[in-house]
Amino acid sequence: MRELGEFALIARINRGRVQAPDVLVGPGDDAAVVGAPSGRFVVTTDMLVQDRHFRLDWSGPGDIGRKAIAQNAADVVAMGAVPTAFVVALGCPADTPVAFVDELADGLWAEARRAGGSIAGGDLVRSPLLVLSVTAFGDPAGREPVLRSGARPGDVVAVAGVPGRSAAGLAAFVAGRADEPEMIDVVAAHRVPRPPYRAVLDLVADSGIHALTDVSDGLLADLGHIAELSGVAVDLDSATLRDPLLDPVAAALGGEPLAWALRGGEDHAFAATFEPNRPLPPGWRAIGSVGPGHGVTVDGAAWSGSAGWESFSAETGE
Template identity: 70%
Template sequence: MIGESAGPRTVGELGEFALIDRINAGRSQVAAVLLGPGDDGALVAAPDGRFVVTTDMLVQGRHFRLDWSSPRDIGRKAIAQNAADVVAMGAAPTAFVVALGCPADTPLELVDGLADGLWAEAGRVGASVAGGDLVRSRDLIVSVTAFGDLGGRAPITRSGARVGDTVAVAGRLGWSAAGLAVLAAGADRERYADVVAAHRVPRPPYAAVLDAQVSRPHALTDVSDGLLADLGHIAAASSVRIDLDATALRDSRLEAIGAALGTDAAQWILAGGEEHAFAACWRTTAELPGGWRPIGQVCAGQGVTVDGATPSGARGWESFHGGDSANRDAPL
């Protein structure tokens, strides 16, 4: 329109440092971030002299598609998958550092949406974005490093499961994989809006772990690569076998969607990931805090079984075995 201000519309037009200022404008740091963006590095408190640290990356075309997920969705997912790893160690997230790679012609509104999503999910878990980096790249890449505070407690690792423990989960299983299947099949997104939303934005039940620190589990993991794969890590680290109860894993909503799409919903539940539910081994079923439900037992032996038998089909996500699981948006 005549008279309209012709301001910058892309990352390249605005420039790196102005973009950094734009991303950080109006943001407030939590108390754990003693010094945020603006210097050579951030300063994050480590109250008991230690911190949990983890990092993960999202790559366009491999982990997300912009025609399936909004920039805000992608930002939230990038934080959630890292926050879940911190919480799965028994720690409370305190700060995130984000590295963003994008083409020079990336619209500023895309970066705005991404930043809003990053901050929204960081705030949901009581943390903030302490800093990061920007770089020009061919595709959109979001890499997050997360820090967490153990509060003087020992970390909860994968190696503590004991024979006789109850295996339980907090959160939903298979919904993200079902949402991906709906998108990939071109099915009615409105009809299946609940699972599509679960795929676009994971909702890890952080409080189910952080509020259960009095009765801590023996072993804990988040379900990012699929239930069989992630419980397999606990079984291997603890030198035990985990036997799952197929009945306890059934989900009537997923079974209905699976029937409509001609897919076995059990595969979504066993091999899907990315909801970042939590799976843990507790001493007894009676110890389970609110938000947890039993799905199996820890037994002598090795590996993961379902009703005593080795399950067939997909086993879960593995980055360099593309196509082995349905818990990522699309292979290249």
């Protein structure tokens, strides 16, 4: 990086890239220009810091790039919007190999394309650690946003995706056993989340969805936000959260599959509440119900311990 320089690197990582249709002006000017067909944007931002959100001995640069886009694209999709453009700020040491940044950029672009958008611009700065900050834009496509506050008593709670695998992969890394055969799938899930974007974006206007969230901090934590903002109670059925893939991992590591499913959030699954007495859309499975009251329970009982990730809590953060 020190030898190549900022502007040569920017030109290098943007060479040959094709922008998404809503990116009207991409990298090269003072700012990007992004179309807003619906007259408004959904906008979100998130940051990844080395040794806090990823480790270079656990994840390759392409994995890190994909993860940075996925966690932002999932937030856009969780509002019912289509990802259109991403702006990426990268901080890295001066001795970072150019090949590392090339692979990082490839990961960013690959996930941006999978989500339906492109990298519209960004910034580069010298930093003692690798830091990625992503801002994502989404088009509501003429629909009203799907908020956390719309759940109603009687709703069915459903999930798209498989919560718990990323948490199991993290446990494998922490235990120093990530290379064992039974860990392959969960380690891959931790390195590169695969949000099921289409399960949300393919919903039709009359699908009966009332509330929606990205599961980034854990099912208990994120459904807790829906319960609080909607003024309802959520009860989860633990049997519906069983994932056979986690059983051999838990046996090897001494872990608890249910705890991973309830508290692990970096799979970036989607959780929603739907109108009852109608089939769930493709890609969704029922995991609980909404009733009067407040809070989230599991099989009718309160869950003991942490509900999930919180950046500054004593248990999960610093």
